[in-house]
Each structure stands twice: as C-alpha cells, then as structure tokens.
Amino acid sequence: MFLGMLLLVFILINLSLGSVDIPFKSVIQTLTGSNPSKESWQYIILDYRLPKAVTAILVGSGLSISGLLMQTLFRNPLAGPFVLGISSGASLGVALLVLGVSLFSGSLTGLAFSNIGIAIAASIGSLLVLSAVMLVARRVKNTMSILIIGLMFGSFTAAIISVLAYFSPAEKLQQYVFWTFGSLGNLGWNEISILGILFLLCVGLLITIIKPLNSLLLGENYAISLGVNLKRTRNLTLIITGILTGVITAFSGPIAFIGLAVPHLTKLIIKTSNHRILLPAVAITGAILMLISDTIAQLPTSEYTLPINAVTSLFGAPIVIWLLIKKRALN
Amino acid sequence: MKNKDSHIIKTTNLSIGYFNRKGNSCVVDNINLSLNKGNFVCILGKNGIGKSTLIRTLTKVQPKLSGEIILNGEPLEAISNPELAKKMSLVLTERIPESNLTVYELIALGRQPYTNWIGTLSDNDQQQIKQAIKQVHIEGIIDKRHDELSDGQLQKVMIARAIAQDTNLIVLDEPTAHLDIHNKIEIFTLLKKLSKKLHKTILISTHEINLALQLADELWLMNDEGIISGQTEGLITNGSVSKLFSSDLITFDVKLKQFFCISVISHNW
Numbered sequence: 001m002f003l004g005m006l007l008l009v010f011i012l013i014n015l016s017l018g019s020v021d022i023p024f025k026s027v028i029q030t031l032t033g034s035n036p037s038k039e040s041w042q043y044i045i046l047d048y049r050l051p052k053a054v055t056a057i058l059v060g061s062g063l064s065i066s067g068l069l070m071q072t073l074f075r076n077p078l079a080g081p082f083v084l085g086i087s088s089g090a091s092l093g094v095a096l097l098v099l100g101v102s103l104f105s106g107s108l109t110g111l112a113f114s115n116i117g118i119a120i121a122a123s124i125g126s127l128l129v130l131s132a133v134m135l136v137a138r139r140v141k142n143t144m145s146i147l148i149i150g151l152m153f154g155s156f157t158a159a160i161i162s163v164l165a166y167f168s169p170a171e172k173l174q175q176y177v178f179w180t181f182g183s184l185g186n187l188g189w190n191e192i193s194i195l196g197i198l199f200l201l202c203v204g205l206l207i208t209i210i211k212p213l214n215s216l217l218l219g220e221n222y223a224i225s226l227g228v229n230l231k232r233t234r235n236l237t238l239i240i241t242g243i244l245t246g247v248i249t250a251f252s253g254p255i256a257f258i259g260l261a262v263p264h265l266t267k268l269i270i271k272t273s274n275h276r277i278l279l280p281a282v283a284i285t286g287a288i289l290m291l292i293s294d295t296i297a298q299l300p301t302s303e304y305t306l307p308i309n310a311v312t313s314l315f316g317a318p319i320v321i322w323l324l325i326k327k328r329a330l331n
Numbered sequence: 332m333k334n335k336d337s338h339i340i341k342t343t344n345l346s347i348g349y350f351n352r353k354g355n356s357c358v359v360d361n362i363n364l365s366l367n368k369g370n371f372v373c374i375l376g377k378n379g380i381g382k383s384t385l386i387r388t389l390t391k392v393q394p395k396l397s398g399e400i401i402l403n404g405e406p407l408e409a410i411s412n413p414e415l416a417k418k419m420s421l422v423l424t425e426r427i428p429e430s431n432l433t434v435y436e437l438i439a440l441g442r443q444p445y446t447n448w449i450g451t452l453s454d455n456d457q458q459q460i461k462q463a464i465k466q467v468h469i470e471g472i473i474d475k476r477h478d479e480l481s482d483g484q485l486q487k488v489m490i491a492r493a494i495a496q497d498t499n500l501i502v503l504d505e506p507t508a509h510l511d512i513h514n515k516i517e518i519f520t521l522l523k524k525l526s527k528k529l530h531k532t533i534l535i536s537t538h539e540i541n542l543a544l545q546l547a548d549e550l551w552l553m554n555d556e557g558i559i560s561g562q563t564e565g566l567i568t569n570g571s572v573s574k575l576f577s578s579d580l581i582t583f584d585v586k587l588k589q590f591f592c593i594s595v596i597s598h599n600w
Contacts, residue, residue, distance in 0.1 A: 075428035211450040215443055217430045221392055221423055226443045226496070227416030271476075273430040276449065 003284040007057075010291040014053050017300040020044055048185070053291065054192055055184045058199050059252050060262075060290025061283035062244040065206065067259030068266075068282045072213050072275070073237045074147045080260035081245040084146075084238065085129045085153030090249035091180065092157040093125020094118055098176045099161075099168040118179060119191070119250040126246030129153055134238055143220065143234070181307030182253035184294055191251055198247050202240045206279065209236050213275045257313045258293075261320045262286040268323050289316065338401075339500050339532045340366040340389060345398035347381060347388040355396050358384045362398070364551060364560050366534060368499070371526040373543035374536040376553030377576060382536040383424075385553070386504050389534075390421055403499075416444035420496035422489045422503040427477060434480070434488050435473040438463055441495030463494040466529070467521060483514035490521065494529070501525070503535040507542075515539055519546050544572070544588045 016027045022041045030045045066081030074083070081087070097117060133153060137146045165173055187195070212233040215223040224230055248255070263278075266285045272278055289312075297311040346360035358381040366372060374382050387393040389400060391407055400407040403418060410418070420441065427437075441463070442456040452460070464470055467487045472480065480488065486506055493501045506522070507515040519542045526533045526548070537543055543550065543563075550566050552559045552575055559571050566572050573583035576590070583590050 077429065207449070211443065211446070211448065214450060215440055217432055218427055218437070218440060219423075219425055221425060222421065222427075222440075224392070224412060225390070225416060225419075225421040226440065227411075227413035228443075229412060267431055271431050272436075273432045274436060 003281060003288070007284050007288050007291075010288050010295075011053055011057070014056065014291045014295050015045060015049050017295050018044070018049060018298050019300075019303050019305075051187055051189060051192055052185045052294065055187050055195070055252065056290040056294045057287040058192070058195050059184060059248050059255060060258055060286035060288070062199055062202070062248050062286075063255060063259040064262035064266075064282045064286025064289075065202075065279060066241040066244045067261075068263040068275075068278065069206075069213075069237050069241050070259075071263055072216055073234065074143055075216070075219065076144075076147065077264065078260070079147065081241055082154070082254070082256070082259065084133050084150035084241065085157060086126045086242055086245045087249050087254040088154040088157035088161075089126040089129025090122035090246060091125070091161055091254055092129070093121035093123070093250075094179050095161040095164050095176055096125070097121035098179070099164040099172050116191075122250035123246055125157075126242065126249060129157065130238070130242035130246065134235070134242075137234070137238065179253050180309065182255045182309035182312075184252055184290075184308055185305075187251055195247060195251055198243055202244050205236055205240050209233050209240075210275045210279065213237075214273075217273050253309060255309055255312060257316050258286055258289060261316055262289060264320060265289075265323065337367050338365045339368050339403060340364070340534075341401045342389075343399040343401075345388070345400060346396040347384050348396050349384075350394070350396070357396060359553070359558065360396075360398075362558055364558060366500075366532060367549070368532050369526060369530045370548040371523050371533045371546065372535070372549045372551060373539075373547040374534070374551045374553065375538075375540055375543055375575060380553045380555075382553060383504060385558075386502060386534075386536050390419060390502050391415060392421075413444060416496065416498075418498050419500045419502060420493035420498045422486070422493050422501070422506055424504045424508060427485075429478060432477050433473070434469065434475050434477060435460070435464075437477050437488060438473075438492045438495050441492040441497075444496065459497055460495050463491040466494055466525065467491045482509050483511070483517070486510065486514070486518060487521070490518070490525075494525065494531075499530075500532045500534070503533070505536055505538070507537060507539055515542060519543075522546075540575075541589055 012024070012027065015031075016022060016024050020041075022044065026038070026041050027045060030042050063081055067079075070079040070081060070083060071077060073079075133146065133150050136149050140146055140149070165176070168176075212223065212228040215226045215228050216233070218226075220230060245259070262285050263282050266278065266282045267273070269285070270277065270281050293308060293311045293315065296315060297306045297308050299306060342362050342364050345362040346357050347362065348355055348357040348359070362385070374385065376382050384393070388395050402410060439452060439456070439460050442452060442459060443450060446452060446456060464473060467490055469484065469487050469491060472484060472488075477485065477488065490503070490506070503522070507518050510518065519539065522533050522535065523546045525531050544567065547563050549560060550563050550572070552566060552571055554575055554577065559566065561571070567585060567588060573585070575583075580593055581590055582593055
C-alpha cells in the first residue's frame, strides 16, 4: 500500500521534471484531461514523458521480477536476470545486426537503423540463447549447473561480439555502444503496448508459480517432497525470465544492476521471503528505482541526458553497498 | 489381510543404487523389508553402507534399480508427487538456503499439499501449524528467522514442519548429526513421543546406536551381508547387533546395550 503511494509520487515527479520546465499544476491538468496553458506542454507530457514513465515502470518492475525469480530458483543471491545469458543473447542479436550487416552485406543496412529492427534482433538473440540454455537444462538435473552454463553462454556471446566489434567501422561500433547505454525514451505507444501485453502475460504465468516458488525456499528436495512439480516450475520460471528480460533488453538496451539489486533492497525493507508479498513489492520497488534513475538521467532543466545504464549503477551500487553494511552493523 | 494393513511400507526384492552409463552400480540388493504402522524405526549401519541411499529410494528422491516398493498398498512410482506429499514427510540433512523465512512461515510451508493454488492458509491449516509448534515445544521462537536458530532448534523446527504436513509417515535422514548429546536425546525422545502419542510411523537413519537401542521399536541393521530387521530386543539378544561392525576394534556388551573399544575393556580387566 505504502509502496503504491510512493510509486504514484515518483511518477508525478518524473513527469514534471525534464529539460523543459513544466509547472506541476499543468502536469496534473494534462493527466486529468483538461487543457493546460500551453499546447506544447501537453505534447511533451503525453507523447514524450508519459511513454517514458510507463516504459520505466515496465522495465524496472520486469527486470526486478526476473532478478527475484533467478535468485529464488538458483538459491543464489548473485543471480540476476542476465545470468542465463539472456542479455548477452540480446546483445549478440543487436551486434550481429548493427556490426555484422555492415561486414557481410550492404542490402540490409536500412533495417539496422530502425528501432524495430534492433528490437527484433535483440528478441531473437535472447530467445535463441534462452532456448539453448533450456535445451541443455533438460539434460542437466542440477540447477547450479544451469547457472554456470548460462554464464558460459554469456562469455561465449561476449567473445563473438568482441570479434565483430574488432572488425567493424567506428560509426557502426558507436551505434552499437549507444544501444548498450540503454534508453527508455525511444518507445512509442505501439512498442509500449507490445511490451505491456507481454508483461501482463508474464505476470499471469507468474501468479501460478507463487506457491512452488515459496516451497523452493526450502531447497529442491524439500519442494519435491511437498508435491511440487520441479520441472514445470523451473521451466516456467526460465520462460518468464526469458520473455521479460529479452523483450525489455530488446526495447531499452541491456540495463544492468536493477535486476540484481532490487530484490536485495526490497528484502531489506520488507523482511519477508513470501513471494505473494515479495513479488508485488519487488515490482513496485523496481519501478520506483527506475523512475528515480530516469529522473536523474534527465538532469532536470538541462539539455543533456545521461545514459540510463550508467545512472542505475552509478547511484544504485553505493546505496546497496551502504544498506548491506548497515544491515550487518545492526546484526 | 490383517498383516497387509499394518504395513505402511513393504519392499520386495528391492535393489538400490545408482544408474551409470556403464551399467548400474548396486549398493544393496534383495531388500525385503516392511515398516509397521506406528513404530519408531532406526536404520543403523556404518558410513557408506547405503543408509542414505535406502532412505532416498524409499522416499522417491532417487529411483530404485529394481524390485518393488509398496506404500499404503500402492506401488511407490504410481503415486504422484502431490499425493505422496500427503502420505510422507521428510527431514533431510541438506541445509536450507538463505532467506527471510521465519520459523512460523517455514512450518506453514508444510501445509502446502493442502492449501489452494496460491497457498492461502485456512483456519484448519493455522490450527495444524499451532499443534505442530506445540508438539515440539518451540512456541518461544516462532517469530525468529530460520538462520538465527541453533542447530538443535532448527532440527526441531524441521520436525514441526513435517508434523504440520500431517502425514502418517515421517522419514528423517540423520536427524541428530551435528547436535550435542542433550539435543540428541531431546530429538530422540521427541520422535519416540510422536510415534506413540500421534501414532506416526517414524523411520530414521542414525549413528546414535545407544539411543536407538534404548528407544527404537524396531531396527534395520545394515551390514555388508545385507539388511536384518526386527524388534530391538530380539536383535540384541540374538547377536545381530553385535555383528553390525565386523571389526576387531569394537565389541558389543549385550547387558549394557553399548559398543566399546576393545582396548578400554582390556584396561578394565
């Protein structure tokens, strides 16, 4: 409840701050449908800031949920949405498109410049890596081995990207690097609805595995002894994480840190492991953190925008370290 | 068939072990055992003899090699996991991963086989959890996090969780490992009490021979030749217990129901 109110506050703050100074009153007026004093403000808010805020919410909560799922499934506090090689898969897709196309043929270059082209490439890349990991997972019983295999896939794809980057012209490399900075502002309402639908689909699936996720807190063997279908739970968890992380990375770039840190932050704030409470709390905390990061990235009232990927880590990492040290001190 | 009804588990020509690429490596074969309802049964045997393998096989954690395991009149492999969860609860040796779970929440997870799809605890569930907490006398620690507990407390909590699961059979793999003598005795008497008071069938593997000889209704003795099962008293008097360790370093005193080092005894003489 409290977190929900907090989210609302940060949405409004996020909407009112930006390179153009719009009074808070006008923001409210625009949102409630009455005309604000300036036409351009209405445009900025509805077609630029609002989509960006919605994206921030979806991205923040999606990545955080994925992180929590991975940490519960692998019973490892260092696990995050990216450990399965999903983000490296997305990066590989984009790298192949942006860097590879210029190497092998000239005809597809037009596609490489569009956002949709990049999104599709990233989705395909992450889905391919995820299916490869799942295929291996079917043969491997040990969940910890899947974690390591995911990491290996990550290094493997990273190596391919390095090779591609080495042979690419500077401008292509720059385009790729810009994608890796992450961005929340590139999405129109069409792309947001795709992201939103997939997000809701994942949440729907997620609700069905809350109970087995709770029993996994005791470890796999206890979970089985409580009647959990481990294979089904594991596959659903991997699929949900894959879709969420894949599609988010596709649209907004590989945004680091949020998925790893938000579950820890949330568990420090609300001391529970029950996924019925934890999942919504993690989703809202993730959304709030993403909105804050985005607000900071705007550098309010200035024309510059920092890369979102840098902001999340730059401000988030010290906070998490501080919180963990404080928690230890209390204990 | 009166006999059949009193058995909760019955095995016929059971072989246990591991599947390998080169062929199966059998740990123990030709196991014909039956576990009687309401008994406190201890599996004894030296390290590596296959106690854990037997427990893991009987609890469907790992597959059997061949033979038959009948649980409540049904073949074990025909029972689905959710159904099995209502018939048998486990206390394993593995550590619980780090989490914010409180003792109460941990015990409440034992109700999962009975709760609805999203895991809501009904009044009856709450009642069962309270009962379980009462049975093992851990009322004072239910709000603690599980990683704040001592080993002895944690073991009691895990037993409470198994009680909350409300199954006729509770299987425990070395429940007193890492515990001091006080806690060992406490856990053993608790298990004995549960089998008598709540009519639970309790099967444990253990190295606590002295406690097992005092408290177990039945013993399953595992040595290199196979498994001998029977009433505790009978196995002591017929000399089966003394054959448990085929070593010239150790001897069994039937009167004291204790094993001794040979050297200690020669000193006393």
